[in-house]
Amino acid sequence: MIKMASYQILALLGSSFLxxxxxxxxxxxxxxxxxxxxxxYFIANIIIFCL
Structure with missing residues (x-):
C-alpha cells in the first residue's frame, strides 16, 4: 500500500514536470x-493515479 502511494506520488510529480x-x-x-x-501525459498519469 505504501509502495503504491509513493509510486503514485512519483507518477504525479513526473506528469506535472512533463x-x-x-x-x-x-x-x-x-x-x-x-x-x-x-x-x-497528464491524463494518462491521472488514470494511473486513480488505479
Missing amino acids: VASGVMRFIQSSSLKELFVGIL
Whole structure:
C-alpha cells in the first residue's frame, strides 16, 4: 500500500514536470503538438493515479 502511494506520488510529480516542460516548449515553439502531448501525459498519469 505504501509502495503504491509513493509510486503514485512519483507518477504525479513526473506528469506535472512533463506538463510544465510541454507548456514551456509550447510557449517557445508555438507548436500545438507539444501542448497536446503534455495534456495526454497528464491524463494518462491521472488514470494511473486513480488505479
